[in-house]
Amino acid sequence: MILAIDSSLGSSVAVVDPATDEVRAQADSASPRGHAEVIGTLLERALDEAGVAPADITHVAAGMGPGPFTGLRIGIAAARAFATGRGIPVVPVVSHDAAALEHLAGDPTGAFAIVTDARRRENAVSTYSGLDDAGIPVRTGGPDLVPSSETRHIRRDEAESAGSEGISAISPHLGTTTSIAAGAVGILAARSIRAGRIPDIAEPLYLRAPDAKLPGPVKRVST
Amino acid sequence: MNRIEPLVLGIETSCDETGIGIVRGRTLLSNTIASSMDEHARYGGVVPEVAARAHLEALQPAIERAVAEAGVRLDELDAVAVTSGPGLAGALMVGVGAAKALALALGKPLYAVNHLVGHIAADIVTPETEPLEYPTIALLVSGGHTSLLHVRDLTSDVELLGETIDDAAGEAFDKVARILGLPYPGGPQIDRAAEGGDPAAIRFPRGLSRASDLERHRFDFSFSGLKTSVARWIEQREQAGDEVPTADVAASFREAVVDVLVTKALDACASRGVPRLLLGGGVIANRRLREVALARAAERDVTVRIPPLSLCTDNGAMIAALAAQLIASGREPSTLAFGADSTLPVTEIQVAEREAVTA
Ligand SMILES: [Zn+2]
Secondary structure: OEEEEEOOOOEEEEEEEOOOOEEEEEEEEOOOOOHHHHHHHHHHHHHHHHOOOHHHOOEEEEEOOOOOHHHHHHHHHHHHHHHHHHOOOEEEEOHHHHHHHHHHHHOOOOEEEEEEEOOOOEEEEEEEEEEOOOOOEEEEEEEEEEEHHHOOOOOHHHHHHHOOOOHHHOOOOOOEOOOOOHHHHHHHHHHHHHOOOOOOOOOOOOOOOOOOOOOOOOOOOOO | OOOOOOEEEEEEOOOOEEEEEEEEOOEEEEEEEEEOHHHHHHHOOOOHHHHHHHHHHHHHHHHHHHHHHHOOOHHHOOEEEEEEEOOOHHHHHHHHHHHHHHHHHHOOOEEEEEHHHHHHHOOOOOOOOOOOOOOEEEEEEOOOOEEEEEEEEOOOEEEEEEEEOOOOHHHHHHHHHHHOOOOOOHHHHHHHHOOOOOOOOOOOOOOOOOHHHHHHHOOOEOOHHHHHHHHHHHHHHHHOOOOOOHHHHHHHHHHHHHHHHHHHHHHHHHHHOOOEEEEEOHHHHOHHHHHHHHHHHHHOOOEEEOOOHHHHOOOHHHHHHHHHHHHHOOOOOEOOOOOOOOOOOOOOOEEOEOOOOOO
8 A cells, every 4th residue: 555645735645555546545634834733634534544554555655846845845754754664665756747647637638737836926837748658647847946927827729839848938727736636646656666667856846945045244233 | 652661762853953862761772863064054054944954854864773773673662752842943844744654654652842841851861870850940052042941840840930032042152153253153163262262351241130131031141232242342453453362252252151151040040949950952062161050050059960962962862751751750642733833832841742531
């Protein structure tokens, strides 16, 4: 069984059966804050509803973002700690890929973009084109940060014709994605394990350097 | 759960040290610390986002190292403990998220505890010492806090007597080091610069020590005015074309900090009739502070306890030790419904304690 955790937007925890890609249970909190408060309860609920004991978990899938730093880290910290506790591997997943997988379930063709709010008037954008033979969305670009003003008013046909080139010209005909389902994160992890292509993502997809100013010269205090 | 000598793993991420500690009752088995201090050096102080990122990277390897060093298996633990606050919110959350998941993965109870009270618990797992007697006054001094506590019982009765109203003492060392053109962290740098200097050369102000301040702030600290006063003194020297006697400035500044810390701590001992003083926090590494505290306490028949430095700086062993004491005193574990509380008051020794099930 795969335990999947994503806190890149809200908080989501799921248990996925890797033999069937069935989402056995998923527990969510939509709030973009309070990830540390809810993560334990969501883990407990997902395991409970799936009727699965921690000892039955063989892999932990972690949504690596992109997402606002503070919340994103909580899910990854929880995924790594759970895996350490059980002595099992962590399978990193790009959170946008999970949103793409859900979109492709309805329409498995065509190019499109997954856009999430990255705060500070920027969006995180990834572009996709269909599924590969392992059933994993083909990411043609991103995730990258794009000013919100450039991703707002463009239509679907433009998105499709822009292809993998200018992400900044592509738009969300899907609108902005506001939640990531851990179930989809878990399915992607199952597929990447089966395909023997576990992505090598060691660090969260912060997409931004930390806010830190180098100190200037010492200011005078005398007047 | 073994309530007499519980095996506890503690997770501490409130500032820039990722601390994982393992204790069995009062016995220290591992005190693993991964510090991101070097990454903050060029910024002249702890950058919260840099610290939080470093915690996430350090956590898993630190847990594995601690377990290996302690020679135990994770499934043997009786409980997991974590710092809920006070501290840097984003940094604390990494530890909270990890602790909840670790406890659930292992099916073990979780204890969410207070960082400052943890500093007091460091004394308990100090090797080869008799247990601390209560009550005691505790002076906790670091880059993040400067607090004076009256500890009547570690698990149930800790009172905040006073704390800094502006900079922490460690911050004052960092800021004055920068004024003197010395690198971060400032404590050891000031110590080195003060060598051969005269601590009585310049009479820098002792914050909140005038009679008019003592009424309201008898046990509070203030270091921001001291820092400004050092800067002004140096500027005046430079303006007059005189050389700045760095060793004298460093020694006199350090003396002002040490004097006010020790004076207020011993005043607390006297006013509460408590002949015991426990020191904690990273600034305790400062040798002059230890010397003055020991000498002046001896004159007043106050016994001073100083845990080894590795247990004075932020660490996970003190968090595990506090939880072990809470378990031994019969406290229930915390629920999963708590978060990081950057301003957690010292009176909240454990957060989100589950209600006892009555049969
Ligand atoms: Zn501390």
